[in-house]
Amino acid sequence: MQKFTSKHAETSCGDERSGDTAARPLLRIEGLSKRFGSVAAVDRLSLDIYPGEFFALLGPSGCGKTTLLRLIAGFERPTAGRILLDGVDIASVPPYRRPVNMMFQSYALFPHLSVEANVAFGLKQEGLPRREIAGRVADILAMVKLGDYAARKPHQLSGGQRQRVALARSLVKRPRVLLLDEPLAALDKKLRDATRFELMELQRQIKLTFIIVTHDQSEAMMVADRIGVMDQGRLMQVAAPAEIYQRPNSRWVADFVGDINFFQGRVGDDHMTVEGTAAGRLRVAAPIEAEARTPVWVAVRPERMLLSRQEPASGLDNSLGGTIVETGYLGELSIYRIRVADGSAVKAAVVNAGRGGEPVPAQGDHVWLSFPPEAATVLTR
Amino acid sequence: MKRAKSDRSWRSLVIAAPYLWLLLFFLVPFLIVLKISFAQSAIALPPYTPVFDFSAGWRGIENFFENLSVGSYRLLGSDPLYLLSYVKSLEIAAFSTLMLLAVGYPIAYGIARAPRRLQAVLVVLVVLPFWTSFLIRIYAWMNILQRDGPLNQLLMTLHIVRQPPVWLASDTAIYIGIVYSYLPFMVLPLYAVLEKLDQSLIEAAADLGCPRWKTFWLVTLPLSSPGLLAGVLLCFIPIVGEFVIPDLLGGSRTPMIGQTIWMEFFGNKDWPAASAVAVVLVCLLVTPIVIFQHQAMRKAERD
Amino acid sequence: MRRVTWFNLCAIVLGIAFLYLPIVILVIYSFNASRLVAVWGGWSTQWYAQLAGDTAIVGAALMSLRVAFVSASLATLLGTLAALALVRFGRFRGRLLFASMIYAPLVMPEVITGLSMLLLFVAISVDRGFWTVVIAHTTMAMCFVAVVVQARLADFDMSLEEAAMDLGAPPLRTFLTVTLPLILPAIVAAWMLAFALSLDDLVIASFTTGPGATTLPIRIYSEIRLGVKPEINAVCTIFIAVVGIAVLVASLLTKLTGARGTSARIEP
Numbered sequence: 001m002q003k004f005t006s007k008h009a010e011t012s013c014g015d016e017r018s019g020d021t022a023a024r025p026l027l028r029i030e031g032l033s034k035r036f037g038s039v040a041a042v043d044r045l046s047l048d049i050y051p052g053e054f055f056a057l058l059g060p061s062g063c064g065k066t067t068l069l070r071l072i073a074g075f076e077r078p079t080a081g082r083i084l085l086d087g088v089d090i091a092s093v094p095p096y097r098r099p100v101n102m103m104f105q106s107y108a109l110f111p112h113l114s115v116e117a118n119v120a121f122g123l124k125q126e127g128l129p130r131r132e133i134a135g136r137v138a139d140i141l142a143m144v145k146l147g148d149y150a151a152r153k154p155h156q157l158s159g160g161q162r163q164r165v166a167l168a169r170s171l172v173k174r175p176r177v178l179l180l181d182e183p184l185a186a187l188d189k190k191l192r193d194a195t196r197f198e199l200m201e202l203q204r205q206i207k208l209t210f211i212i213v214t215h216d217q218s219e220a221m222m223v224a225d226r227i228g229v230m231d232q233g234r235l236m237q238v239a240a241p242a243e244i245y246q247r248p249n250s251r252w253v254a255d256f257v258g259d260i261n262f263f264q265g266r267v268g269d270d271h272m273t274v275e276g277t278a279a280g281r282l283r284v285a286a287p288i289e290a291e292a293r294t295p296v297w298v299a300v301r302p303e304r305m306l307l308s309r310q311e312p313a314s315g316l317d318n319s320l321g322g323t324i325v326e327t328g329y330l331g332e333l334s335i336y337r338i339r340v341a342d343g344s345a346v347k348a349a350v351v352n353a354g355r356g357g358e359p360v361p362a363q364g365d366h367v368w369l370s371f372p373p374e375a376a377t378v379l380t381r
Numbered sequence: 382m383k384r385a386k387s388d389r390s391w392r393s394l395v396i397a398a399p400y401l402w403l404l405l406f407f408l409v410p411f412l413i414v415l416k417i418s419f420a421q422s423a424i425a426l427p428p429y430t431p432v433f434d435f436s437a438g439w440r441g442i443e444n445f446f447e448n449l450s451v452g453s454y455r456l457l458g459s460d461p462l463y464l465l466s467y468v469k470s471l472e473i474a475a476f477s478t479l480m481l482l483a484v485g486y487p488i489a490y491g492i493a494r495a496p497r498r499l500q501a502v503l504v505v506l507v508v509l510p511f512w513t514s515f516l517i518r519i520y521a522w523m524n525i526l527q528r529d530g531p532l533n534q535l536l537m538t539l540h541i542v543r544q545p546p547v548w549l550a551s552d553t554a555i556y557i558g559i560v561y562s563y564l565p566f567m568v569l570p571l572y573a574v575l576e577k578l579d580q581s582l583i584e585a586a587a588d589l590g591c592p593r594w595k596t597f598w599l600v601t602l603p604l605s606s607p608g609l610l611a612g613v614l615l616c617f618i619p620i621v622g623e624f625v626i627p628d629l630l631g632g633s634r635t636p637m638i639g640q641t642i643w644m645e646f647f648g649n650k651d652w653p654a655a656s657a658v659a660v661v662l663v664c665l666l667v668t669p670i671v672i673f674q675h676q677a678m679r680k681a682e683r684d
Numbered sequence: 685m686r687r688v689t690w691f692n693l694c695a696i697v698l699g700i701a702f703l704y705l706p707i708v709i710l711v712i713y714s715f716n717a718s719r720l721v722a723v724w725g726g727w728s729t730q731w732y733a734q735l736a737g738d739t740a741i742v743g744a745a746l747m748s749l750r751v752a753f754v755s756a757s758l759a760t761l762l763g764t765l766a767a768l769a770l771v772r773f774g775r776f777r778g779r780l781l782f783a784s785m786i787y788a789p790l791v792m793p794e795v796i797t798g799l800s801m802l803l804l805f806v807a808i809s810v811d812r813g814f815w816t817v818v819i820a821h822t823t824m825a826m827c828f829v830a831v832v833v834q835a836r837l838a839d840f841d842m843s844l845e846e847a848a849m850d851l852g853a854p855p856l857r858t859f860l861t862v863t864l865p866l867i868l869p870a871i872v873a874a875w876m877l878a879f880a881l882s883l884d885d886l887v888i889a890s891f892t893t894g895p896g897a898t899t900l901p902i903r904i905y906s907e908i909r910l911g912v913k914p915e916i917n918a919v920c921t922i923f924i925a926v927v928g929i930a931v932l933v934a935s936l937l938t939k940l941t942g943a944r945g946t947s948a949r950i951e952p
Contacts, residue, residue: 075846095849096858108847112865121861122851173851391856396776399766399826403785406823410800413807484702487695494692503696505935510703512927514884516901517920521706523912524713529723531709564703614791622793624887629908639795639887646799646891656803659796666791 026051026209027072027177032081034067034233041067043233044081049177054203054210056224058217060256064233065213069179072211073102085176096125101175105182107166109154115141115165116150122173140172143202160191167199171206180212184219196222217257221245229253245301250381254299261305261346262379263298267291274298274378278342279320285373290380297379304375305348307336307361312370319370322346324363336361338369411663418453418656453657463641463658467665470638473552473627474620477559481616482609484560485567489608490601492568493575504572511565519629522558523549526630554630555637559620567612574608575601614673618666638662707924714917731918741919744903748883751814751899755821756878762822763829763878764871770830771837789827797824798891805892812894820892821885825878832877836870876934880927 025048034042041064049055057065070076072083074095083091090098101122109118116137123133141147144164154162163183170178183199184192200223203210214220220227221241228238236256237249248254251262265277271287274296282298290296306312312319322340329352336348348369361367457463492503510518525532526548533545548554578601586596602609624639631637636644638658645655714732718725735741766786769776789797801820805812840863848858886901893902900919907916 073846073850075849094854095846096852096854100850102847102850104843104847106841106843108841108843110844110847110862110866121848121853125852125857169847169851392773395765396769396773396782399762399769399830400778400782402762402823402826403766403782406801406804406819407785407789408781410804413803414796414800417803484699487691488699491692491695491699494689495696503700505931506700507703509928509931510707512880512931513707513924514901514920516884516886516904517710517923518706520904520908520912520916520920521710523908524710524917525706527912561702561706564699568699618791619793622795624793624795625905639793642795642799652803655799659799662793663796666793670791 024051025049026053026086027211028082028084028087029068029072030082030084032068032071032083033079034064034071034076035079040064040233042071042078045233045235047228047235047238049209049211051209052207054200054223054225055212056220056227057211057213057230058220058227058257059215059230061215063230065215065230066181067233068230069102069181069211069213072177073100073179074098099176100179101170101173101177102179102181103166103170103183105185107154107162107186109162109165109169111154113153114150115146115152115154115157118154118165119169119172122169126173136172140168144168159187160195163187163195167202171208175208177209177211180210182214183212185214185216192219199223221257229256231256247377248299248379251297251299251379254377254379259302259347259349261300261302263300265296265298266293267296278340278344278346279318279369282318282376283373284376284378288378294380299377299379300371300375302335302347302349303333303351304371305346306370307348307350308368308370309361309365311368317370317372318376319368320346321366321368324361324365324367327361327363334360336367338367340369414656414659417653418660419451420453420653420656453653454661456654457657457661465635466638466641467661469635470621470623471665473555473559473637474617474623477556477563477620478613478617480556480560481563481567482613485564485612486571488564489568489571489575492572493578500576504569507565507568507572515562516625518562519558519626522554522561523629526554526557549630550632552631555627558626558630559623562626563616563620566615570608570611570615571605572608574605578604610673614669618669621666622662710917711921711924714914714921716914716917719914731914732922734915735918735922738915740898741900741903741915744898744900745919747814747897748900751817751821751889751897752879752882755818755825755882756875758818758822759825759829759878760871760875763826763874764833766826766830767833767837771834786827786830789824790831794824794885794887798888801888802891812892813897816892816894817889817897817899820888821878821882824885824888825881828881829874829878832874833867833870836867840867 027047027049029045029047029049032042032045033040043064045068057068059065067076071078071091074090074093078091081091082089085099090100110121113121119137119140120133123136128136137150138147141150144167146161146164146168149157149161149165154165157165163186167183184195187195196219199210203223212220212223221244224241226238226240227244229236229244231252237244237253239247244253244257248257254260254262263274263277263279263282265274265282267288267290268275268281269292271290271292272284274282274284274288277298284298288296306317311321320340322338324336325339325345326337328335332352333349334352336350337345338348340346346369488507492500492507495503524530527533528545528547528549530548532548533542536542537545548557582600582604583596586600587593591599622639623637624643627637627640628643642655642658642662645651645658715727715729716723716725717728717730766782770779770783770786773779798820801816801823802812805816810816844862844866845858848862849855853861884901885899886905889899890902890905893899900923904916904919907913
């Protein structure tokens with residue numbers, strides 16, 4: 001189900017959900033806009049989030065993902081549009097009355113309160129009996145493995161511990177939706193990787209709906225059930241991680257998520273080929289749903305490129321020759337930049353473990369690149 | 382929404398209380414000064430005419446405007462005492478600000494380069510005298526600068542001078558008193574910027590072959606200009622209007638402008654003249670602030 | 685790398701000496717037995733003994749403390765509100781005038797502030813005394829308070845307030861449970877500053893005071909206009925001692941509370 005029609009971003013959301021969630025959305029965002037002066041941080045955006053889902057908003061900085069999160073939390077008032085939680089519009093409900101909690105990028109732990117008091121803060125606002133508060137705080141602290149740190153002040157904790165306090169504080173209120181604003185950005189790489197698994201595990205355990213904002217694509221791909229890729233206040237594509245990676249709906253998404261090669265050409269008369277590219281005529285796996293002769297782009301991920309010294313036997317695969325101009329050794333992979341006939345550079349990634357005894361290609365070598373039709377994605381925009 | 386309404390009333394209360402207070406006790410008094418500066422001196426209580434007579438209604442207001450006079454301002458122009466007084470105030474403020482810079486910059490620089498732990502202590506040491514009374518600090522210098530005070534005793538014992546020089550009732554004493562009293566106001570803003578100055582910038586300049594004195598001139602000084610400007614404003618403006626220091630340490634030949642206002646008011650009981658002197662002084666002082674603000678705004682626009 | 689060079693060391697040592705030597709000399713001379721201040725006549729505490737009997741000085745000191753206490757408290761309240769309005773309320777009608785009225789008194793020569801205050805009190809025919817001095821000091825000090833508290837509020841991490849609201853605390857409760865405790869040190873410092881400013885002021889008090897409301901600086905000033913007096917040396921020494929002890933206690937208190945905060949870090 002590749003998308004060839006140039007659907008408008010605002011309408012292309014929420015309809016390609018994967019997974020086993022119920023059909024009724026928990027959170028529905030309709031035509032939501034937020035303008036700061038003349039700048040639209042969020043621009044006529046619509047999105048459905050389903051119960052129990054782990055949803056990631058992914059985009060470059062300044063794309064409006066944090067503003068969208070703050071609109072859901074209630075810190076910003078929408079210029080237009082509705083935010084429906086269980087079918088009720090909460091757009092004008094102040095943040096302290098929304099059953100939605102947020103974990104801040106800076107953690108925003110109250111420096112004058114102990115870990116325990118920080119976590120208890122939200123429950124106290126509900127006016128719960130003291131005994132219940134104490135019990136729930138102890139439970140959640142045990143869950144994030146901070147039971148022994150209850151009496152400490154935030155400045156006496158490590159970065160990872162602070163992150164867990166912030167998480168516990170927003171979870172203890174049992175919100176309908178938990179919002180996480182770059183929750184792992186302040187951690188170093190090792191800890192970040194470990195925490196990703198913990199976060200996924202936690203979400204599975206408590207079956208809450210999570211919306212995470214991140215600029216880190218590997219983080220989004222790893223933790224989320226679905227990803228919404230945002231740019232300039234709009235959702236460019238909403239889909240499961242594999243779908244986003246393998247079948248991006250635009251050059252922008254393809255380029256933003258991972259590395260990719262583009263070959264520009266025109267749709268052939270048989271709708272199964274793209275003509276006039278740097279690699280000549282390229283075959284694709286499925287019929288192209290576009291007028292013949294319209295300009296399109298064939299996108300191929302570097303790791304789908306096969307590198308060989310001899311010209312591949314003319315089969316169904318597409319192929320082109322070139323000269324290696326740069327090589328980069330990354331451990332598990334090696335990256336090659338190959339200058340092809342029209343002067344442009346094509347990237348190829350080769351798994352080092354898969355190599356036989358053959359000599360490693362080096363700079364200046366003439367090589368052949370090939371890829372099967374299934375590896376090619378045709379993009380119309 | 383009820384909640385939003387109560388929020389709004391809180392808001393207006395938070396603004397209104399200080400706002401009204403300042404209107405009533407800062408702006409209105411100043412407008413009264415402005416008004417009286419256009420009145421005529423009289424032997425009465427209060428010693429000026431016209432008095433605003435609300436009971437006479439419109440006629441009273443008309444009467445008031447008819448009797449307004451610029452006599453006080455004409456007096457300011459004709460009597461050289463006032464002009465000399467202004468010039469002296471500006472002169473003393475300008476020179477003492479320069480001295481404060483010369484004394485304060487090395488101290489601020491020294492503190493900013495001291496080990497971290499020591500810095501806090503040194504800042505407290507610089508600020509501490511400020512907490513003791515201004516008057517007491519000036520009085521301390523009256524002790525020292527007396528004819529047979531400790532300074533002259535020291536100079537005589539060291540055979541630097543044969544006759545004890547007269548320090549008090551001179552401009553020298555005024556300068557000493559001002560530099561002493563205003564030093565924290567110069568050191569603190571300078572320290573604040575110097576402390577934030579990235580040490581690697583100095584190292585980068587050295588790395589690029591810049592000698593130390595040149596680094597100071599080309600890197601440190603330009604980067605400390607915000608603190609420099611703040612310190613200069615913080616010292617210069619109040620010094621122009623200074624009263625206590627020249628009154629206790631200075632001579633009586635040419636009074637500074639603060640003394641002139643005081644004398645006109647308490648001595649001559651010429652309230653309109655005192656007010657006119659004050660109005661002109663405010664205009665004089667507002668000008669550098671407006672220029673400073675304007676430049677700060679233009680800089681903000683450029684950035 | 686921070687290096688202490690000879691130049692820096694000299695600048696600091698000379699600077700500190702310049703600031704403290706006059707005060708030290710004043711303190712020493714207050715223990716001089718001789719009536720002639722400049723001639724050393726041996727150690728004595730007679731001037732202190734004489735002070736205890738001087739009801740005028742003691743009364744003026746008490747008056748100063750009362751004025752300082754009331755005006756500092758009022759100024760802290762009004763100044764904190766003003767700081768909140770400036771930092772938190774964005775643009776409101778008359779904000780420019782408001783901000784100008786906050787900043788102008790900071791640099792306004794005291795002579796003019798005092799003069800204008802006096803003219804106001806005369807115009808509305810208020811009898812001058814304790815309350816007129818309090819009003820004048822409050823007006824001057826609240827601007828300093830506003831600047832101190834504003835600085836703290838300006839670098840206040842807004843996400844802390846947002847977090848409190850996100851966890852269900854309405855705006856007023858957010859202010860009381862999160863904002864206020866965190867800006868309290870600045871408010872306390874501002875109160876101390878306002879207190880010191882009031883205690884210190886001679887000029888504004890001279891204009892706005894009336895019969896029966898002579899403050900300590902007015903008293904001292906009228907004594908020393910004509911020259912140095914040993915009793916005044918003693919008064920000043922007591923004043924310096926009180927201020928010194930107050931600052932010492934304040935810094936010890938902050939050290940202690942700071943230490944309580946850090947001690948737990950060493951625990952396993």
